[in-house]
Each structure stands twice: as structure tokens, then as C-alpha cells.
Amino acid sequence: MNHESLSHIFLDAFLINNFVLCVFLGMCSFLGLSAKFSTAWRMGVSVIFVITVSAVLSYGANQILVAVHAEYLRLIVYIIIIASTVQLTEMFIKKESPGLFRELGVYLPLITTNCAVLAVPLFQTSRNYNLVQSTVFAIAASGGYCLAMVLLSLVRERTELSDIPSLAKGTALTLVLASILSLAFMGFAGIGSSGN
């Protein structure tokens, strides 16, 4: 059993160990989909939804796997849960709000290959979180992802207009921007009782 307080779990996953800028998860979509603010925040919100649902489901699945002594199936079960949650989200959004569905387009199925989504169930298992702690952890981690996406996309929209050497355009520039953002997030390391 893990006795970390909920507020500490939240702060830790949201700012101190931000999933994108400090633990390097979900890099592909972070670098690939952050060119525009409108896509970035939509992607962030759908990731929050998928991570929260799949984290709760994986918590239940892990209890069953432990009960029948089949822990070696954990990874395969988690990835299947994630793939079906993404499919479910897709169907739900399609039915409830066709407009949003059209705007999100191909980004929805891409969430399956986002490693941040797989990392949340893996981390909550290795840290022995209970159901409430897992849920808070999932919301904080995905919220941190959304925050990083939005921040980078806003900076990238500004750099669209500035004069940049043609050599550095594209991924290299994005990486330098991400590095500066990550430097800023290191400042949060002192928050909370245990900085690490």
C-alpha cells in the first residue's frame, strides 16, 4: 500500500514530474501536433479523457490478474484496454457531438500509440496506488500533458512569424523551445515535501 497524500500525487504528476517535459512521455504527439493551439488543446482534452478511463479500467484488470496469478499478461491486457477505450471514445464523441468528431479527425486513433497513455497504468501498478490515488494520478498526469501541449503550441504560433534560419526550422526549433520550457518546469522541483 502506498500512503502518499492525494494533493502530493496531484502536484507531483502535474508539475514537478510533468509527464511530457520531465519524464519524456508522449513525445511524438507533443512534437507533431503542437503546431496550432486549436489542435493542441483538443488533443490534450481527449487524452485526459482516454487516460482517466483506461487508468480506472486497468486498475480493475490488474486486481483480477493478481488474483489469478497471471501478472505476465499485464502489458498485453493494458494495451488492449487502451485500444478499446480509444475506440469507445471515438464512438461516444461521434454520437454525442459529430462536430467535435470531425475536428479531431485522425488524431483520435493516434492516441493508442501515445506512450503517456500506457505509462499511467504501468506507473500506478508499480507504485501500488489504490483506486482513488490512481484516478487522481491519471487526471494529474494527463492534465500535465494537456498543459505542456498548450504552452508549446502557443510559443510555436508566435515563432511562425519570426525570422528563423532555414536550417533550424521544423523539429530542431521545436526541440529547442521544448528544452527552454523544460528548464522552466525544473523550477517546480522544490514544491512539496519531497522534491524528487
Next chain:
Amino acid sequence: MSEISCHPKAGALKTSDPFVNGLWKQNPVFVQVLGMCPTLAITNSVRNAFAMGLATTFVLFCSNGLISMVRNIVPKQVRIATYIAIIATSVTVVDYLVKAISIDVYKALGAYIPLIVANCIILERAEAFAGKKPVVPAMLDGFGMGLGFAFALTCLGAVREVLGAGTFLGISLFGPHFEPWVLFLLPPGGFISLAIWLLSFTLWRERAEKRKQASVVVAEAVGVEVH
């Protein structure tokens, strides 16, 4: 282009020689910019970077081979799910293998071994190559791509370890008075050193292209004089 590639700008793939292609021409990190999470997270020392590269190579080799074997049996609608199940199985094997070989490396790589499942290089190769080609080229492609990935990771790990800790493979390079540039071991250093590698790679390729164009112009001029 494959619909599941998680980086929209992944370049078009030519498949001349699958092995060299993966190792150099279509290097997954420096050219295609895929699989960024382990590239940035695990490269704070040469040893870890190389181990991660080898683990990924093994997974790519197995999954490419298996996927190529079942490519004619699996219906098109469920192919992605099948690929993911095959990849997850190979990764579980690697997870237990690394734990059996070296518990130190296993602890250092931590959660990033199971996360190989979500590495986009593997699904990208499955979709773009292994799902369409016979077994032997598919395995060669997996091997080449994996070694290209390991090569890129080791390059990045070398820069970060030499600057950030003053050591290479744990051997001290600059003597006791060296003040390590710790920033390079921390997350920002990962981003910035990858940016530097990408920049130098682009610069080098642009130069090579210009030189090629110049030599063509010279050849034409010489040809005109001869005639």
C-alpha cells in the same frame, strides 16, 4: 503514407536495401524523427542508451518477422490490433530477458522497457514494411532499423554523458578537476542535445547535396568543352 504513423511529417519511405536503409538513409531518429520518448529519456549514459537500443532491435526483429509471417492470414480490418498483440508479446519476452541478464540495467531502464510497445517506430515498420513484404527482407529491415535506432541513441548518450558527467562508459575522461555540466543529464539537456544532433545532421546533408550539385555542374561544363 501509413495511417498509424504517429508523426505526421515522417518522410516517404524508399526501400532499396532494407538493412542499409534503416541504419543510415532512413535512420529512425535522425531522419524520420520517430520514437522520441526512449530517445530522450534513456540517453543520460552510453550504457543505458545502448541497452535500450539493443532491446528495441530485438523487438523490431521479432515483431517484423512474425507480422510478415501472418500478413496473408490476418484480415485488413483487424490488422492493427493483431500487430499490437504481437508487439506486446515480443516486448514481454524482452522484459523478462533483460531482467534475467542484468538486474542493474533493468532497474536503470525501468518503465521504459514495457513502453517499447508504444514506440512508434515498431508499429510504423509493421505497417509500412513487414505487413507487405516476405519474411527475410522484413527481418533484415527490423534489424537495420533497430541498429540505426541503437546507433542514434548511443550518439546522443555519448554527448550527454561526456558533457554531463565527464565520463564515457563510466570511465573518467577529464580528471578530478572537471566540473560536470549537470544540465545535460537533466531533461532540458536531452532536448537541447537532440536538437544539436538534428541540426548538424541537416547541415551535413545540405552540404553533401550542394557538393553533388556543384560536381554535376562542373561535369556538364567539362562535357560542353569536350564537344
